[in-house]
Amino acid sequence: MTHNANLASVLRDRYEPALDRPFLRVPGENTRTYRDMDTRAAVFAAALSETGVRPGDRVVVQVEKSPDAIALYLACLRGGFVYVPLNPAYTPAEVAYFVSDAEPAALVHRPAADASLVDAAKAAHVGAVLTLGNDGDGSLGQIEAEPDHDIVRRHDEDLAAVLYTSGTTGRSKGAMLTHRSLRVNAFALHEVWGFVPGDVLLHILPIFHVHGLFVAMHCAMLNGSEVIFCRRFDPATVTSMLSDATVMMGVPTHYGRLLDHPDLDADHCRNIRLFTSGSAPLSETVFAGFTDRTGHAIVERYGMTEVGILTSNPLAGDRIAGTVGYPLPGVDIRVVHNGTIAAPATIGTVETRGDNMFSGYWRRPDETASELTDDGWFRTGDLGSLDADGRLTLVGRSADLIISGGLNVYPKEVERCLDNCESVAESAVVGVADVDLGETVVAYVVPESGATISVPDLTAACHATLARFKHPRRIVVVDELPRNAMGKVQKAALRAEPIATTEE
Numbered sequence: 371m372t373h374n375a376n377l378a379s380v381l382r383d384r385y386e387p388a389l390d391r392p393f394l395r396v397p398g399e400n401t402r403t404y405r406d407m408d409t410r411a412a413v414f415a416a417a418l419s420e421t422g423v424r425p426g427d428r429v430v431v432q433v434e435k436s437p438d439a440i441a442l443y444l445a446c447l448r449g450g451f452v453y454v455p456l457n458p459a460y461t462p463a464e465v466a467y468f469v470s471d472a473e474p475a476a477l478v479h480r481p482a483a484d485a486s487l488v489d490a491a492k493a494a495h496v497g498a499v500l501t502l503g504n505d506g507d508g509s510l511g512q513i514e515a516e517p518d519h520d521i522v523r524r525h526d527e528d529l530a531a532v533l534y535t536s537g538t539t540g541r542s543k544g545a546m547l548t549h550r551s552l553r554v555n556a557f558a559l560h561e562v563w564g565f566v567p568g569d570v571l572l573h574i575l576p577i578f579h580v581h582g583l584f585v586a587m588h589c590a591m592l593n594g595s596e597v598i599f600c601r602r603f604d605p606a607t608v609t610s611m612l613s614d615a616t617v618m619m620g621v622p623t624h625y626g627r628l629l630d631h632p633d634l635d636a637d638h639c640r641n642i643r644l645f646t647s648g649s650a651p652l653s654e655t656v657f658a659g660f661t662d663r664t665g666h667a668i669v670e671r672y673g674m675t676e677v678g679i680l681t682s683n684p685l686a687g688d689r690i691a692g693t694v695g696y697p698l699p700g701v702d703i704r705v706v707h708n709g710t711i712a713a714p715a716t717i718g719t720v721e722t723r724g725d726n727m728f729s730g731y732w733r734r735p736d737e738t739a740s741e742l743t744d745d746g747w748f749r750t751g752d753l754g755s756l757d758a759d760g761r762l763t764l765v766g767r768s769a770d771l772i773i774s775g776g777l778n779v780y781p782k783e784v785e786r787c788l789d790n791c792e793s794v795a796e797s798a799v800v801g802v803a804d805v806d807l808g809e810t811v812v813a814y815v816v817p818e819s820g821a822t823i824s825v826p827d828l829t830a831a832c833h834a835t836l837a838r839f840k841h842p843r844r845i846v847v848v849d850e851l852p853r854n855a856m857g858k859v860q861k862a863a864l865r866a867e868p869i870a871t872t873e874e
Contacts (some may be wrong), residue, residue, distance in 0.1 A: 372386055372625045373792055374521060374523045374524065375523075375525055375526045375528070375549050376409045376447060376450065376521050376522060376523065376524035376549055377447050377448035377524075377530055377549045377553050377556075378411075378444060378448040378521050378553050379448075379521045380553055381389065381444075381447075381588070381591045381592065382408065382521065383595060384591065384592045384593070385591050385592075385594045387594060388404050388622075389403065389405040389408065389592030390405055391403060391594065392596045393406070393407050393594070393596065394440065394597050394598060394599040394648070395596060395598050396437065396596065396600075396601065396606060397598070398598050398601060401812045402437050403687045404594070406439050407437065407440065407444065408444075409505070409517060410437075410438065410445075411417045411442075411444035411445040411448060412445070412448070412517035412518050412519045413441075413443045413445075413511070413515065413517045414441055414442050414444075414445035414450040414510060414511075414829050415445040415446075415448050415517075415518045416508075416518035417445075417510055417511070417513035417515045417518055418426065418445060418449060418451060418476060418498075418513035419449060419515070419518065420513055420514075421476060421497065421498035421500070421514045422475060422497050422498060423449065423451055423475045423476050423497070423498065424450075424451075424475070424525075425449065425450030425451065425522050426450065426451075426452065426476060426528070426529070427451055427452065427473035427474065427475035427476070428445050428451070428452045428454050428472045428532060429451045429452065429453060429454060429474055429475065429476045429477075429478065430456060430465075430468060430472055430474040430476070430477045430478070430485070430496075431443075431453065431454065431455050431456065431477075431478045431479075431502075431578075431834075432455075432456040432457075432460065432465055432477075432478070432479045432480065432487075432578075433458065433479065433480055433502045433503075434458055434480060434503075434504050435576060435577050435601050435602070436502075436503075436504045436505070436601065437599065438502055438503075438504075438506055438508075438511070439502070439577055440577065440599075442478065442502060442543060443577075443583065444452045444585075444848070446531075446636075447521075448518075448520075448522065449518070449739065450522035450524055450528070450783055451525055452529045452530065452531060452532055453476075453530065453531040454468070454474060454532045454533075454534075454544070455531075455533065455577070455578040455579075455583065456468055456470050456534070456578060457492070457576075457579075457855050458480070458578070458607035458723045459828075459855060460742055462483070462484045462486040462487040462490060463486075463490075463858050465479075465487055465490060466486075466490035466493075466651065467492070467497060467541075467542075468534060468542070469490055469491055469494045470490075470493075470542060470580060471492045471670035471732065471733075472732065473534060473545065474496055475496070475498065475519065475536055476496065476497060476498040476499070476500060477491045477496050477498070477499050477500070477710070477830055478501065478502050478510055479499070479500075479501060479502075479504070480501065480503065481501040481502075481503045481507060481508050483501075485794060487768060488546065496753050497656075497869060501668055503681065504601075507511070507845065509707075510809065511697075511814055517749070519531055521594075521664075522834055524549050524570065524769050525549070526549060526833065527548050527549075527550065527729065528548060528549055528551035529546050529547070529548055529549075529729070530551075530552055530731065531547045531552070532544040532546055532547070532551045532732050533545050533547060533579070533580060533675050533743075533862070535676075536674050541582060541845065543731040543734055543737060544731060544733075545675045545676045545728045545732075545733030546728050546729045546730055546732055547672065547678075547728055547729075548728075549661070549730050550675075551725065551727060551728060551729070552584055552588065552678070552726055553583070553725040553728050553874075554724075554725045554726050555585075555678035555679060555698070556584070556588035556589065556592055556701055557592065558588050558679075558698040558699045558700055558701070558726070559585060559588075559679055559682075559698065560588075560589050560592045560593065561699060562682055562699070563589065563617075563644055563669070563682070563683060563685055563690045563696055564643075564644070564685045565589055565595070565617075566593075567591070567592040567593075567594075568616070569590075569593055569595045569597055569616045569617055569643075570595060570597075570615045570616050570617070571586060571589070571590045571596070571597045571598065571601060571615065571617045571618070572598045572600070572608065572612065572614075572615035572618040573587075573590075573597050573598060573609055573617070573619075573856065574600050574603045574608055574616065574618065574619075574620055575584055575615065575619060575620070575621070575626060576855055578855075579648050579649075579675075579855070580673065580674075580675050580678060581619070581621070581648060583679065585619065585648075585673075585678070585679060586619050589617075591804065591835070594615075596639045596854075598611050598614060598615055598678075599694045599855070603627075604626060605627050605628055605630065605634075606626065606629040606631060606633070606702040606785060608624075609628065609631050609633050609634050609638055610633075610638075612638045612639050612641075612642060612793075613637075613638055613639075613640060614640055614641070614725070615641065615644075616641055616642060616643050616644070617642070617643065617644045617645075618642060618644075618646075619645075619646045619647075619648075620645070620647055621647060621648065621649045621650055621856040621857035622647055622650050622653065622656060622709065622857055623650070623853065624857075625645075625647060625652070625656050625660050625668065626627060626656050626795065626796070628658065628664060629660060630662075630819055630857040633665065634663055634850045635663060635664065636663070636664050636665045636716075638664075639645075639664040639665065639666055642664075644669060644685070645660075645666050645668045646666075646668065646669045646670075646671055646682075647668045647669070647670050647671070648670065648671045648672065648673060648679070648855070649654055649811060649857055649858060650853075650857040650858045650859065651669050651764065651782070652668060652791045653796055654691040654786065654789060654790065655784075655789050655790065655794075655795070655796075656661060656796075657670075657691040657874050658691065659852070668811055669683045669684075669689055669695075670682075670683050670689070670691075670693070670695065671694060671695060672684065672694035672695070672696050672752075672762065672764065674750060674752075675728075675750060676726070676727065676728040676741075676748065677722055677726055677750070678726045678748075679701065679705060679726075680697060680698065680700060680701050680726075681694050681696055681697050681701070681762050682694070682695045682696070682698060683696075684696065688689065692786065693762065693763045693765060694705065694754075694760055694762050694763070694764055694771060695761060695762065696733070696760055696761055696762070697707075697760065697762075699724075700724050700725055700726065700841075701722060701723075701724040701726060702722060702723045702747075703720065703722050703756070703762060704720075704721050704722075704747065704756075705717075705718040705719065705720055705721070705754060705762075706718050706719050707719075707757050712755065713754050714755070714756055714757055715757065715758075716755055716756075716758075717753055717754065717755045717765055717780065718753065719749060719750070719751070719752070719753060719768055720750045720752045720753070720754045720762070720764070721743065721747040721748060721749055721750065722747060722748050723748060725745055727748055732738050741872070749765055751768050751769065752764055752766070752767055752768070753765045753766050753767065753768050753771060753780065762796075764782065764783075764855050765780040765782040765783065766780055766781045766782045767861075768803075768818075768863055770800065771797075771801075772800070772801030772809050772811055773801070773808055773809055774804075774807045774808065774809050774810060774811060774839055775799065775807045777837055777839045777848065779840050780812055781798070781799035781800065781837070781840065781861075783801040783840065783844065784797075784811065784813060784836065784840055785797045785798065785799050785813075787831060787832055787835045787836055788828060788831070788832070790831075790844075791828050791831050792827070793817055793818050793821035793822065793823050793824070794815050794816070794817065794818065794823060794828070795816045795817060795818045795819070795821075796815075796816050796851065797814060797815045797816070798813070798814045798851050798859045798861060799811060799812070799813045799814075799863055800812055800861050800864045800865045801844065801865070802844075802865060804843075810843045810844075810846070811840065811841065811842045811843055812842060812843065812844045812845075812846065812864075813842035813845045813846065814846070814848050814851060814864055815828065815845060815846070815847055815848070816848060816849065816851060817830050817847065818849055823847050823871060825845050825847070827843055829841070829845065830840075830844075851864070
């Protein structure tokens with residue numbers, strides 16, 4: 371093989387002309403150039419090799435967002451190691467599960483981590499337990515090793531990363547992502563979102579997930595772009611930095627909180643050419659509110675850990691609230707209803723295929739097989755419909771489908787009705803076990819800041835808009851909805867909530 375399929379090699383070829391230009395600009399700190407980060411990655415790759423990590427070995431990483439965390443990711447790519455990022459919020463007990471499942475050669479954690487985390491790593495016979503702090507501190511950077519500027523040769527099908535699913539439907543599984551799957555998705559996004567020289571990315575996402583690490587960072591590196599690298603999301607800081615950027619990627623929660631900030635206006639967004647949203651559904655209320663305040667229509671897209679980004683609303687063309695757009699280049703999408711390809715506008719299960727797909731779940735061949743059709747399509751578990759022109763609209767997860775009295779209730783339809791009501795910031799609809807109907811519809815609604823919700827008014831709106839079997843039997847007013855780190859509403863948690871105090 372003459373071509374090195376290692377993603378690190380592909381990225382470096384693209385950002386090499388920008389080596390002496392700014393890469394990561396952390397507000398209030400020194401800016402790191404591409405050369406700075408390239409060298410730091412070479413140091414970390416050599417350090418990991420010095421501890422015995424070899425190509426194909428897993429490296430489990432639980433650290434805070436920092437420039438060094440990006441350097442560590444690049445180090446794992448260039449060394450041929452398999453990068454396994456974990457949410458910093460996970461407890462030692464949770465990390466112990468991932469360590470035992472991934473069987474890594476190294477664990478890199480925060481210097482202040484609980485001692486039980488080290489004990490768990492030792493119990494799992496992890497060869498190297500290292501630390502990496504927020505400001506260049508930690509034992510990883512103290513290992514004496516000459517920078518390794520070589521990039522290990524990899525094949526398309528070799529693993530680049532294992533990302534554990536959020537576990538909303540059960541125990542987390544490790545999705546195996548190859549150098550090819552990450553590469554083709556990165557190039558497709560770079561194309562459809564129209565990255566051009568001079569683009570500056572405002573990065574406000576966590577980096578233990580597909581969205582912040584792969585979608586955002588890969589697009590920036592393919593473009594040699596400067597990245598305004600916010601360690602955490604703060605509405606005031608982000609609003610003040612918007613005028614320095616041309617692209618921002620966020621989740622619906624980010625846009626909702628920016629709308630709550632009084633300084634957000636069109637002038638702050640004067641240089642932005644692209645706002646994208648994903649990882650959770652964007653409400654039509656937030657979409658419209660953001661457009662009114664800034665003059666920008668957010669580009670909503672759709673993806674998941676196993677397949678990266680599948681669809682996007684167009685850069686040039688109508689961006690329709692409540693839809694997630696068209697398949698990316700190289701991505702096939704179909705909707706299946708009752709075992710056959712669904713007609714346009716018919717709701718069914720969304721399935722996909724393409725080189726962007728994962729290669730399976732880590733050491734779980736049976737679960738991998740159960741998610742694939744006989745002809746090789748991946749069952750996403752999402753419900754949706756395709757328009758005649760191929761635009762995809764999602765209505766929820768198949769696991770969230772409510773069957774009440776034998777009739778299907780799609781939560782998104784009820785949520786859309788509630789979200790359009792006065793004083794409602796957002797809502798979530800779930801099915802709760804019912805002796806008579808099998809399941810009954812329960813709605814949780816969050817009021818807008820400073821507003822008071824009238825439950826009778828919401829009930830009246832549902833009666834006027836929805837068939838009777840779709841009406842919420844209970845409407846619960848809450849301060850906020852439970853979410854995971856990427857902003858997805860945790861409906862399993864809502865279904866488990868006691869509802870004795872709900873309002874009819």
